Amino acid sequence: MTMKRRLPDFRRMRRPWIVIACAAFIVTLAMGVRQAFGLFMPQMSVSLGIGRESFGLAIAISNLVFGLAQPFIGALGDRYGAGRVVLGGTVIYIVGLLGAAWVGSAVGLHLTLGFLVGVGLAATTFVIVLGAVGRVVPAERRGLAFGIVTAGGSLGQFLVVPAAQMLLSDLGYRLALIVLAGLIAVCAVLAIGVAGKPESGAEEGPRQSLREALAEAAAYPRYWLLNLGFFVCGFHVAFIATHFPAYLDDKGLGLAVGATALALVGLFNIFGSYLFGLSGDYWRKNYVLSALYAARGVVIVIFLLLPLTPATAFAFAGAMGFLWLGTVPLTSGLVGTMFGTRYLSTLYGIVFLSHQVGSFFGAWLAGYYFDRSGNYDWAWGASIALAIFAALIHLPVRDAPARQAQPA
Amino acid sequence: MKRALPWLAPLALVPVALAGLALWQSQATPIWLAGFIAACF
Numbered sequence: 001m002t003m004k005r006r007l008p009d010f011r012r013m014r015r016p017w018i019v020i021a022c023a024a025f026i027v028t029l030a031m032g033v034r035q036a037f038g039l040f041m042p043q044m045s046v047s048l049g050i051g052r053e054s055f056g057l058a059i060a061i062s063n064l065v066f067g068l069a070q071p072f073i074g075a076l077g078d079r080y081g082a083g084r085v086v087l088g089g090t091v092i093y094i095v096g097l098l099g100a101a102w103v104g105s106a107v108g109l110h111l112t113l114g115f116l117v118g119v120g121l122a123a124t125t126f127v128i129v130l131g132a133v134g135r136v137v138p139a140e141r142r143g144l145a146f147g148i149v150t151a152g153g154s155l156g157q158f159l160v161v162p163a164a165q166m167l168l169s170d171l172g173y174r175l176a177l178i179v180l181a182g183l184i185a186v187c188a189v190l191a192i193g194v195a196g197k198p199e200s201g202a203e204e205g206p207r208q209s210l211r212e213a214l215a216e217a218a219a220y221p222r223y224w225l226l227n228l229g230f231f232v233c234g235f236h237v238a239f240i241a242t243h244f245p246a247y248l249d250d251k252g253l254g255l256a257v258g259a260t261a262l263a264l265v266g267l268f269n270i271f272g273s274y275l276f277g278l279s280g281d282y283w284r285k286n287y288v289l290s291a292l293y294a295a296r297g298v299v300i301v302i303f304l305l306l307p308l309t310p311a312t313a314f315a316f317a318g319a320m321g322f323l324w325l326g327t328v329p330l331t332s333g334l335v336g337t338m339f340g341t342r343y344l345s346t347l348y349g350i351v352f353l354s355h356q357v358g359s360f361f362g363a364w365l366a367g368y369y370f371d372r373s374g375n376y377d378w379a380w381g382a383s384i385a386l387a388i389f390a391a392l393i394h395l396p397v398r399d400a401p402a403r404q405a406q407p408a
Numbered sequence: 409m410k411r412a413l414p415w416l417a418p419l420a421l422v423p424v425a426l427a428g429l430a431l432w433q434s435q436a437t438p439i440w441l442a443g444f445i446a447a448c449f
Contacts, residue, residue, distance in 0.1 A: 039439060144414060155421070159428050162435040169438070259436035266432075267425055271418045278414055 016136040020145050022193025023129035024152030026086060029187055030093070030124035032156025033180045036164035037062070037113065043173040044100075044109070054106040058114040065118025066125075067356025073122045074131065074349030075210060078342065082132035083195025089123020090187040092116055097181040101174045124187055126153065126328055127352050131345030132194040134336045140281060142336060146329030147277015154273045154325055158266035198342060213343040220402045223338060223347070225393045226331055227354040229289065232390040233327045234358025236296060239379055240320060241265070242363040247376055248313055257310050261317035268321030276326025277333070285330045285337070286397035292330070293394065296323050297387030304380060338402045 041055045077085045096116030103109050122128075130146055137145040160183075167176035208216070217223045245258025279288045303316040335348045366379035432439075 151418075155424070159424075159431070161439060162428070162431040165435040165439050166431075256437050259439055260432070262439075263429060263432035263436060267429060270421060270425065274418050275415070 016133070016141075016145065018193050019133055019136045020148055022190045023082075023133050023149045026129055026187050026190045026194070027125050027149060027153035028156035029160075029183055029190075030121060030156070031153040032158075032160025033093075033097075033164070033184055034062075034117070034121055035157040036161050036180070037117075039161070039165050039168055040173050040177070043168065047173065048104060048106065048109065050106040050109065055109065057106075058109045061110055061114030062118040062121070063356060063359065065115055066121045067353045067359075069119050069122040070127050070352045070356075071346055071349035073119070074127045074345035074347075074352075075343075077123075077128045077131050077345040078198055078210070081195055081197050082128050082345070083191045083193075085123050085128050086191035086194060087188055089120045089128070090184060090191065093120025093124060093184050093187075094181045096120055097177050097184065101177040101181075120184075122349075124184075126150065126332065127345050127349045129194055130332045130348065131198075131341065132196070134332075134341040134344045135196075135198060139337060142333050143277045143280030143282075143285065143329055145277075146333050147274040147280070150273040150277055150325050150328045151270050153328075154266065154269040158263070158270060161266070162263075208342075210343060210346065213339060213347065216402065217339060217347050217350075220338065222397045222402070223335075223351075225397050226334055227351050229293070229390045229394055229397075230327065230331055230351050230355040231358035232293065232386045233331075234355035234360075235362035235386055236320075236358075236383055237324060238359035238362035239366045239383060243366045243370070243376060243379065244317070248308075251308050253308070253310060253313060257313055261313050264314055264317040265321035265324060268318045269324040272322035273325045273328065276323075277329030280330050280333050284399040285334050286394045286399050289327065289330045289334075289397075290391045290394040292323055292326055293387050293390035296320065297384050297391065299323070300380060300384050300387065334397065334399060337399055340401070 037059055041052060044050075045052050045055050073085060073089070093116070096112045096119075099112030099116060100109060103112055126149070129149060133145050133149055134142060164176060164180065167179055171179070241262070245255070245262060248258040248261060249255055276288060276292060299316065299319045303312060306312045331351060332344070332348045335351060336344050339347055362379075365382070366376060369378040370376055
C-alpha cells in the first residue's frame with residue numbers, strides 16, 4: 001500500500017465540520033430508527049391480526065424501495081441539493097411512521113412502514129448526505145469525513161434499537177412509533193446544515209450532464225467492479241445479521257449470546273466505520289477495501305475452525321462488527337474520486353442498490369438452503385468465497401479519476 | 409501526538425459505547441425475541 005499523506009488539515013475543514021456534523025446526526029437518527037422496526041413485529045402482528053409473514057413483507061418492501069429508489073432520489077439530491085431532499089424525505093418518513101401507528105390492515109402497513117418509510121430512508125441516509133459532504137470536503141480529507149458520517153449511522157443503529165425496545169415495553173407500539181416520528185422530525189432542522197445547491201460547491205470533475213455522467217460510469221469497468229464488491233458487502237451483513245443469532249441458538253449457545261453478539265457487531269461497527277474511512281485518506285481506498293474483504297474471509301474461516309463457545313462467538317461478532325460498514329466511506333469515496341462529486345449521490349445510489357440486492361440474497365438464500373439442508377454450511381462457504389472474490393476484484397480498481405485511469 | 413489524534417478520536421465515544429452496552433444488556437433478550445433479525449438488513 002502507498003502512504004499518501006500524514007495528517008488532515010483541520011483548519012481548512014472548519015466550515016465543512018457543520019455539514020459533516022449535521023450529516024452524521026441525520027443518518028444517526030434515520031438509520032437508528034430503521035433498525036428498530038423488527039421490534040414492533042410481535043405487538044403489531046397481534047394488534048392488527050396480520051401474521052408475521054405480512055409484517056415481514058412490510059419490512060421487505062421498505063428494504064426493496066430503499067434500494068430501488070436510491071439512484072433516483074440520489075439524482076434529485078444532485079439536482080436540488082441534499083437539504084431539500086432530506087427535508088422532503090423527513091416529511092415522508094414521519095408520515096410513514098405516523099401512518100403505521102394508525103393503520104388497521106396489512107395493506108396499510110405495507111403502504112406506510114413499507115413504501116413511505118422506504119422512500120423516506122432513501123432520502124435521509126448515506127447516499128444523499130455523503131453527496132453533500134463530498135462537495136464541501138477536499139478529496140484528500142474525504143475518507144475522514146465519510147468515516148465520521150458512517151460512524152454516525154452505526155452509532156444510531158447501536159443506540160436506538162435498545163431505546164426503542166424500552167419505548168415499546170413502556171408505551172406500546174403506537175406511542176413508540178409517534179416518539180420515533182418525533183425523533184425523525186429533528187432531521188428537518190439538521191437538513192439546513194447540509195443545504196446548498198450542488199452547482200455552488202467546489203466539486204471537482206468534468207462539467208457534464210447527468211446523462212453523460214451515467215454513460216461515463218456505465219462504460220467504466222472499474223465502476224462495475226465496485227458494484228460487485230458492494231453486492232458482497234450486502235450479502236455478508238444480511239446473512240450474519242439475520243441468521244447469526246439463530247446459528248448460535250441452534251448450536252446450543254442460547255438467545256442471550258446471540259443478542260449480545262448483535263450488540264457487539266453494532267458497537268465495533270462504530271469504530272470500524274470511522275477508522276476504515278480515515279484509512280482511505282492514508283492508503284489507496286481500493287487496497288483498503290481488498291484488505292477489509294479478505295479480513296472478513298479470514299475471520300469467518302478462523303471462527304469456523306475454532307470450537308464454538310460464547311467467547312469465540314463474541315470475538316467473531318466484534319471482528320465482523322469492526323469490518324461491517326467500513327465499506328461505506330471507502331466505496332462512496334472511490335465513486336467520488338472516479339467521477340467527481342457533481343453526481344456522487346446518483347452514481348453511489350446505483351452502487352447502493354447493488355448492496356441492497358446482495359442483502360436480499362444474503363438473507364434469503366441462507367434461509368433457503370438452511371430449510372433444505374438443516375445447516376448453514378452453504379451460506380458460510382458462499383460468504384468465504386465471496387470475500388475472496390471481493391478482495392480480488394478491488395485490486396484492479398484505481399483510486400484515481402476515471403478519465404485519468406482510462407487509456408486515451 | 410498530533411499525528412495520532414485522528415486515529416485516537418474514537419476513544420471519545422467510549423463512554424457512549426459503555427452506556428449503549430448497558431442499555432443493550434438490559435434489553436438484549438427481548439430485542440432478539442421480538443424479531444430484531446427481521447430488520448437487520
